Amino acid sequence: MRESYEHCIRCTICVENCPVFKVNPEYPGPKQAGPDAMRFRMEGEKKVDKWINMCTQCRRCEQVCPHDVKPASLILKSQIEYARANGSAPTQVMFSNFHFISHLASFFAPIANLATSMTIVKKMMKIIGLRDDIPFPRFSFKTMQRKKVKPQPGIRKAVFFHGCYLNGNAPDTGRDIVQLMQDMGVEVIIPPQVCCGLPALGNGNEKKAISFAKKNAAVFAEKVNEGYDILYSCTSCGHTLVHSYPELVGEEGKLIADNSWNIYEYMEKLIDENQLKLPEGKMEKTIAYHIPCHLKGTGKPYPVINIFKSIPGVKLHIMDENCCGFSGSYGFKKKNKETTDKLGRIAANALLEVNPDVIISDCGACRMQIENFTDVRICDPADILKESFQ
Amino acid sequence: MKYDVVIIGGGMAGLMSSIYMAEQGFKTAVVSKGDPVCSISTGCIDVAGDFTGIPENHPYGRAGEDKIRLSLDYFKKLMEKEGLPYIGEFLQNRFIYTSIASRRATSMVPLSMAEAHEAKKGSIHIISFKGMKDFFPGYFKGEENNQNISIFDAGSKTTIGIATSFDDLTFREKFFNWIGDQTIDADVIAVPAVLGTKNPQAIIDEIEKISGKKIFEIPTLPPSMPGLRLFRTLKRAASQRGVDLFWGNAISDYTEEKGQIQSLIIDQPGRPTIVESRSFILATGSFVSGGLFAEKTSVRETVFDLNVSIPEGEQRLNDSFFDPGHPLGRAGIAVDEKYKPVNSIMKNLFIGGSILENSQIMKYQCGHGMAIVTGLESAKSCEEYLK
Ligand SMILES: Cc1cc2nc3c(=O)[nH]c(=O)nc-3n(C[C@H](O)[C@H](O)[C@H](O)COP(=O)(O)OP(=O)(O)OC[C@H]3O[C@@H](n4cnc5c(N)ncnc54)[C@H](O)[C@@H]3O)c2cc1C
Numbered sequence: 001m002r003e004s005y006e007h008c009i010r011c012t013i014c015v016e017n018c019p020v021f022k023v024n025p026e027y028p029g030p031k032q033a034g035p036d037a038m039r040f041r042m043e044g045e046k047k048v049d050k051w052i053n054m055c056t057q058c059r060r061c062e063q064v065c066p067h068d069v070k071p072a073s074l075i076l077k078s079q080i081e082y083a084r085a086n087g088s089a090p091t092q093v094m095f096s097n098f099h100f101i102s103h104l105a106s107f108f109a110p111i112a113n114l115a116t117s118m119t120i121v122k123k124m125m126k127i128i129g130l131r132d133d134i135p136f137p138r139f140s141f142k143t144m145q146r147k148k149v150k151p152q153p154g155i156r157k158a159v160f161f162h163g164c165y166l167n168g169n170a171p172d173t174g175r176d177i178v179q180l181m182q183d184m185g186v187e188v189i190i191p192p193q194v195c196c197g198l199p200a201l202g203n204g205n206e207k208k209a210i211s212f213a214k215k216n217a218a219v220f221a222e223k224v225n226e227g228y229d230i231l232y233s234c235t236s237c238g239h240t241l242v243h244s245y246p247e248l249v250g251e252e253g254k255l256i257a258d259n260s261w262n263i264y265e266y267m268e269k270l271i272d273e274n275q276l277k278l279p280e281g282k283m284e285k286t287i288a289y290h291i292p293c294h295l296k297g298t299g300k301p302y303p304v305i306n307i308f309k310s311i312p313g314v315k316l317h318i319m320d321e322n323c324c325g326f327s328g329s330y331g332f333k334k335k336n337k338e339t340t341d342k343l344g345r346i347a348a349n350a351l352l353e354v355n356p357d358v359i360i361s362d363c364g365a366c367r368m369q370i371e372n373f374t375d376v377r378i379c380d381p382a383d384i385l386k387e388s389f390q
Numbered sequence: 391m392k393y394d395v396v397i398i399g400g401g402m403a404g405l406m407s408s409i410y411m412a413e414q415g416f417k418t419a420v421v422s423k424g425d426p427v428c429s430i431s432t433g434c435i436d437v438a439g440d441f442t443g444i445p446e447n448h449p450y451g452r453a454g455e456d457k458i459r460l461s462l463d464y465f466k467k468l469m470e471k472e473g474l475p476y477i478g479e480f481l482q483n484r485f486i487y488t489s490i491a492s493r494r495a496t497s498m499v500p501l502s503m504a505e506a507h508e509a510k511k512g513s514i515h516i517i518s519f520k521g522m523k524d525f526f527p528g529y530f531k532g533e534e535n536n537q538n539i540s541i542f543d544a545g546s547k548t549t550i551g552i553a554t555s556f557d558d559l560t561f562r563e564k565f566f567n568w569i570g571d572q573t574i575d576a577d578v579i580a581v582p583a584v585l586g587t588k589n590p591q592a593i594i595d596e597i598e599k600i601s602g603k604k605i606f607e608i609p610t611l612p613p614s615m616p617g618l619r620l621f622r623t624l625k626r627a628a629s630q631r632g633v634d635l636f637w638g639n640a641i642s643d644y645t646e647e648k649g650q651i652q653s654l655i656i657d658q659p660g661r662p663t664i665v666e667s668r669s670f671i672l673a674t675g676s677f678v679s680g681g682l683f684a685e686k687t688s689v690r691e692t693v694f695d696l697n698v699s700i701p702e703g704e705q706r707l708n709d710s711f712f713d714p715g716h717p718l719g720r721a722g723i724a725v726d727e728k729y730k731p732v733n734s735i736m737k738n739l740f741i742g743g744s745i746l747e748n749s750q751i752m753k754y755q756c757g758h759g760m761a762i763v764t765g766l767e768s769a770k771s772c773e774e775y776l777k
């Protein structure tokens with residue numbers, strides 16, 4: 001890592017692409033928080049400051065840096081260091097363990113949903129540093145794990161990594177995605193799994209992240225060895241599987257990274273190999289597509305675009321210049337409210353500029369955030385694909 | 391998927407190549423390791439400080455006046471279409487102001503800087519922002535005592551922070567009200583280029599309506615918004631024309647067969663990405679963007695390890711390090727009249743932009759201009775090859 005930050009030429013390209021820097025004057029930006037501050041983080045030097053947690057880990061800085069400096073990775077290391085040195089705030093503990101909360105909450109879904117909307121609970125949330133002015137995600141009892149789509153034999157076999165959000169908060173969309181893949185001839189099974197580990201990482205708890213990653217890697221690696229491909233739809237889970245698992249788990253993690261596919265990337269590949277033909281679709285709609293940071297971060301052309309292009313009547317507008325500002329648990333924290341709100345409004349306004357009939361985004365957290373700023377319908381790309389194929 | 395052409399490098403040269411190729415109907419992709427210099431530049435198109443002083447062996451020599459003019463016209467039409475119009479003519483340089491109050495010649499400017507050309511020092515009313523970094527109104531005062539300056543408190547001190555505020559309608563309203571309260575006697579208003587991260591025309595129109603004065607922007611030190619606007623407009627234009635963008639990861643290897651490059655291998659977490667194509671254009675820029683890399687005793691081209699020409703017999707690390715004429719400024723790839731690298735067996739590779747030998751960008755002040763011209767010209771050669 002040392003070599004990489006010493007290649008920084010201080011061109012400020014990362015700075016002009018940092019969403020937090022542009023709306024929060026308190027944050028010094030990726031150049032200062034990353035490579036510039038590294039020299040103060042050597043052995044024996046004073047450790048990092050509190051502002052390090054203002055970074056949302058959107059990773060936009062890394063994608064634009066022409067010199068392979070990895071500001072976001074340097075910052076993440078410092079965030080973990082900071083949590084280690086200063087202890088975790090209650091919100092950090094809570095979101096590191098979001099997997100367990102999600103499990104409990106979906107089991108007691110009606111009660112949990114009621115509870116998170118009650119004044120007293122909101123007051124408690126406020127005390128530990130959570131925002132009480134935005135709705136907490138609603139939980140569903142019929143998770144993807146509890147009500148599984150029945151596997152249908154096909155030409156290919158895949159395992160689906162649903163992650164916490166699809167499983168606990170949007171399981172119907174999750175089931176639709178799986179069904180869509182199966183209708184196209186891919187047999188999909190849903191193995192038991194835990195959180196990908198990103199919330200733990202993002203809240204400075206590397207140990208917890210490693211323990212989650214190891215559990216998942218063991219299950220999914222076995223399937224890969226049996227000839228299954230790994231599919232994901234949540235772009236943040238996908239980013240973690242591909243970017244972080246090799247580092248968190250080692251060899252088995254690398255196997256996961258090498259065999260994980262975004263569902264649309266997978267469809268494109270099968271179409272390319274003449275193994276799959278898309279159903280005929282039709283839809284008269286203007287669609288604004290909010291690209292999640294972690295999809296942009298793959299550095300590849302956005303795969304769902306080509307699929308939408310083949311549907312007559314669809315007018316698709318791609319918006320990838322804005323981070324929605326929510327960044328998983330970041331946006332739930334009171335101290336981040338102003339940054340999150342400003343970024344959310346910017347992202348929503350950009351989408352609304354094209355007068356969309358519907359807004360789509362692959363990430364549940366992005367959708368939740370943008371919903372706060374508009375009445376236009378917002379959903380997963382798979383929901384729209386499904387409708388267009390009917 | 392196999393492309394007709396893959397352009398390596400998403401700077402001024404590479405994006406222009408890609409837009410041209412996509413417009414000709416070729417299946418086109420751009421592979422870029424990061425964002426280019428253009429995105430932090432002034433956004434003005436330098437074509438040449440003094441065109442008559444440019445030697446034959448400069449890339450302009452190969453292109454010739456007619457093709458230079460054609461290329462610049464293509465650029466201007468493109469920008470008009472994309473809603474960020476430029477003005478200025480080849481061989482007729484115009485002036486802009488810099489953030490330290492000096493005047494500088496350039497060739498084409500975005501409309502928001504048009505009025506700078508005629509504006510005389512001392513008869514400009516400067517509007518700046520409280521605590522702003524990267525812009526120094528004091529210099530204007532230092533040059534001309536009677537310079538009037540008004541300072542607005544934008545709540546942010548950085549160029550990108552203030553520009554982002556200007557994207558917001560409520561903020562604009564507050565600013566417009568404040569402008570209305572200022573007494574402005576000067577002929578023209580100048581403001582650092584922070585009037586939004588996008589085309590500032592609507593804001594400019596409104597200020598002109600309120601104040602009754604003409605107004606122009608002054609580019610700040612990097613990061614500079616007019617450069618960002620230019621880059622994002624070009625990138626979007628490429629994407630809208632169907633160009634696939636592979637962005638943010640380095641190329642680790644390539645495959646070659648019988649003098650034909652077959653594919654690029656992009657190193658990234660997980661599976662490497664393999665991009666196959668019939669032809670390739672290399673536009674990775676020079677040292678600043680990493681197309682060239684200076685070792686202690688040699689200069690390396692970073693993708694194909696092409697032969698880099700560097701002036702022989704001159705001391706490379708001499709005292710003139712910051713002089714515009716430094717020998718390293720001439721380092722680059724030597725090409726034939728078809729923009730193919732000489733000393734290379736690759737038949738389907740073309741070279742454009744500041745990575746070309748003898749560019750001497752600083753000395754001849756030919757930055758974006760040369761990138762536009764050679765980006766388009768190398769693309770046309772590639773087009774001929776593909777037909
Ligand atoms: C600070 C600064 C300000 C400037 N301001 C101006 C100005 O205001 N007006 C003007 O006319 N000129 C200006 N110039 C000069 C001008 O920017 C350049 O000469 C011109 O834009 C070069 O364009 P290019 O496309 O050849 O290369 P670049 O803009 O350098 O683009 C090269 C691209 O290739 C990518 N790349 C590099 N290596 C690899 C690799 N191995 N694999 C994949 N991709 C790679 C880079 O990430 C980059 O995106 C400025 C230069 C500097 C340094």
Ligand code: SF4
Pocket residue numbers: 007008009010011012013014015030031035064065066067068069070071
């Ligand atoms: S980290 Fe990269 S983009 Fe940021 S200033 Fe350094 S070299 Fe430039």
Ligand code: SF4
Pocket residue numbers: 017018019020021029030033054055056057058059060061062071072075
């Ligand atoms: S990861 Fe995102 S928020 Fe963090 S420094 Fe980089 S660009 Fe800024």
